[in-house]
Amino acid sequence: MDLSLTDEQRMWRSTAREFLDKEVVPFRAEWDRRESVDTAIIPRLGEMGFFGLTIPEEYGGLGGDYITYCIGMEELGRADSSVRGIVSVSMGLFGKIVLSHGTEEQKQQWLPGIAAGTTIGCFGLTEADSGSDPGSLATRAVKDGTDWVITGSKMFITNGSWADVCVVFARTGGPGPKGISAFLVPTEAKGFQRTEIHGKLGLRGQVTSELAFDDVRVPAGALLGQEGQGFSIAMHSLDKGRVSVGAGCTGIIAGCLDAMVDYAKERHQFGRPLASFQLIQEMISETSVECDAARLLTWRAADLVERDQPFTVEASKAKYYASEAAVRAANRAIQLFGGYGYVDEYPVQKYMRDARVMTLYEGTSQIQKLLIGRAETGVSAFL
Ligand code: FAD
Numbered sequence: 001m002d003l004s005l006t007d008e009q010r011m012w013r014s015t016a017r018e019f020l021d022k023e024v025v026p027f028r029a030e031w032d033r034r035e036s037v038d039t040a041i042i043p044r045l046g047e048m049g050f051f052g053l054t055i056p057e058e059y060g061g062l063g064g065d066y067i068t069y070c071i072g073m074e075e076l077g078r079a080d081s082s083v084r085g086i087v088s089v090s091m092g093l094f095g096k097i098v099l100s101h102g103t104e105e106q107k108q109q110w111l112p113g114i115a116a117g118t119t120i121g122c123f124g125l126t127e128a129d130s131g132s133d134p135g136s137l138a139t140r141a142v143k144d145g146t147d148w149v150i151t152g153s154k155m156f157i158t159n160g161s162w163a164d165v166c167v168v169f170a171r172t173g174g175p176g177p178k179g180i181s182a183f184l185v186p187t188e189a190k191g192f193q194r195t196e197i198h199g200k201l202g203l204r205g206q207v208t209s210e211l212a213f214d215d216v217r218v219p220a221g222a223l224l225g226q227e228g229q230g231f232s233i234a235m236h237s238l239d240k241g242r243v244s245v246g247a248g249c250t251g252i253i254a255g256c257l258d259a260m261v262d263y264a265k266e267r268h269q270f271g272r273p274l275a276s277f278q279l280i281q282e283m284i285s286e287t288s289v290e291c292d293a294a295r296l297l298t299w300r301a302a303d304l305v306e307r308d309q310p311f312t313v314e315a316s317k318a319k320y321y322a323s324e325a326a327v328r329a330a331n332r333a334i335q336l337f338g339g340y341g342y343v344d345e346y347p348v349q350k351y352m353r354d355a356r357v358m359t360l361y362e363g364t365s366q367i368q369k370l371l372i373g374r375a376e377t378g379v380s381a382f383l
Contacts, residue, residue: 003299005067012064013071019048020079028080029344031205035198037082039162045083046117050076051091055099059111066302070247074295077251081354082205084248089158090114092244094121097167097237098184101225106184110165122163122187124154124211125234131155132367134169135177135231139213141170148172148183148223150216156361160209161194163187168213169230177231182224191216202353239315241362243305246298246318249326252355253291256326256333259348260284263337274336283332290329294322313375320368323358330355 005013023044031037045051053069055061062068073092076084095114098106098121113119130137139152150170157166166185173179185192191214196207225233261284264275274280297318304311330352334341341348359365374380 005071009065009068009071012068013075016048016050016072016075017078020075020083024079024083028082028205028347029350031080031082032344032350033204035200035204036207037080037086037205041083042086042120042162043117045087046115050087051095051117052115053091055091055095055111055115059099059107060115061111062115066243066306067299070243070250070298070302073244073247074251074254077248078255079251080205081248081252081358082203084251085158085203085206086120086162088241088244088248089123090117090119090121090163093123093237093241094163094165094167096240097123097182097224097233100236101182101229101233102184103221105221106224110184113164119165120159120163122157122159122166123237124157124160124166124168126155126157127153128155132364134234135180136175137169137171137180139168139170141168141172141181141183143172144217146220148218148220150183150185150213150218152213154211156197157209157211158203158206160211161196161207166192166211167224168211169234172227172230178228180230180234181227182230182233183218183222184224185213185216185218185222189216189218200357202350202356204353238362239312240305242315242319242368243298243301243311245358245362246294246301246315246322249319249322249355249358250291250294250298252326252351252358253287253294253322253329256329256348256351257284257287257291259346259351260287260333260336263340263346280336283336287329287332290325294318294325297321313372316363316368316371319362320365320372323355324365326355326358327352 049062052061053064053072057063098110114121125134127137141148141150168183168185169180171179172181193212195210264280265273267274301311301314301318304314333348337348370381
């Protein structure tokens with residue numbers, strides 16, 4: 001399924017796939033087993049332009065459109081969701097937040113490094129006691145002269161231990177979403193501690209960390225946007241992040257489909273290829289339809305972003321559908337592979353483990369349904 005892509009978009013897809021097939025796919029099982037990608041891949045991805053896809057050329061990026069971005073995220077998801085997550089969080093969540101809400105000085109300070117893949121960003125919203133309800137977060141930032149002093153902690157932060165800078169959401173006012181502000185905090189700041197979380201089901205090649213802030217002092221210029229705007233800044237970034245997750249999940253489904261088709265043609269039982277059995281074709285056809293549907297929902301949201309139109313609900317629908325479909329696709333792929341699907345000689349069990357988190361992070365499926373339900377009925381089920 002291709003729609004009417006431009007020549008540049010088609011070329012980007014084939015360049016991205018060729019690079020990832022050579023420099024990521026052959027190593028992903030090994031990275032998964034040892035719980036870390038070879039971090040040398042990060043600057044290589046920077047050289048190829050993955051980190052600068054939607055960052056304007058004046059800040060060192062490619063200045064690409066949002067469909068091109070989705071093509072990049074889909075190819076990364078197809079190759080290795082751990083790698084997709086590293087890029088998606090550094091450029092998609094951190095880079096875009098600076099681009100949308102930063103001062104010129106903040107953009108000049110952070111974006112060229114992010115676009116090159118030489119600076120890694122992370123996004124610190126979730127806490128041990130506030131996940132789906134980030135408006136209740138407890139990390140505090142208190143003014144001391146013109147500085148801010150941050151205390152508290154964050155949980156499950158992608159790139160946390162590798163990042164050079166983190167956007168930290170902290171309470172500067174009273175309870176609830178309106179009391180939250182956002183800060184750009186260098187991870188080398190005194191009192192900034194990071195602890196890696198091990199034993200994840202999937203996304204084992206990327207680092208996920210717990211962060212602690214023990215009186216971390218930042219200057220006034222670290223405040224992103226206005227005081228009290230932090231919650232809306234976070235929600236706005238997550239809307240865009242959900243388009244990226246939708247694209248990454250489309251890549252997982254596409255990867256499962258390719259693996260299923262190849263295996264069904266080569267594996268014989270009862271003297272015939274698996275592909276000749278109707279029940280096998282059912283699994284392949286369901287996956288094929290869901291792959292197209294996930295991509296179309298994602299590209300619709302991306303097209304709205306590109307045209308500067310409201311896209312919150314469309315991003316929720318894309319993220320919800322594509323993530324649930326990715327789990328279904330990976331589950332079917334394991335079924336089709338039989339016992340061979342259960343071991344990591346083939347990519348399908350990694351697709352299953354990586355897909356599983358997609359219905360949880362950047363807003364769980366339940367939260368997406370509440371957002372979609374609120375848009376349909378005009379009634380909020382959140383409170
Ligand atoms: P909870 O909010 O406790 O939810 C538990 C269950 O209750 C879920 O099924 C949820 O859907 C359901 N639930 C909650 N509220 C409602 C409701 N009102 N109605 C119905 N059901 C409800 N966070 C970051 O800030 N930055 C990151 O980079 C980041 N990376 C992550 C990477 C990984 C690998 C993981 C696992 C998580 C990451 N997260 C990150 C955190 C992630 O966004 C949260 O885990 C997610 O938002 C869910 O929060 P929770 O885990 O606290 O679950």
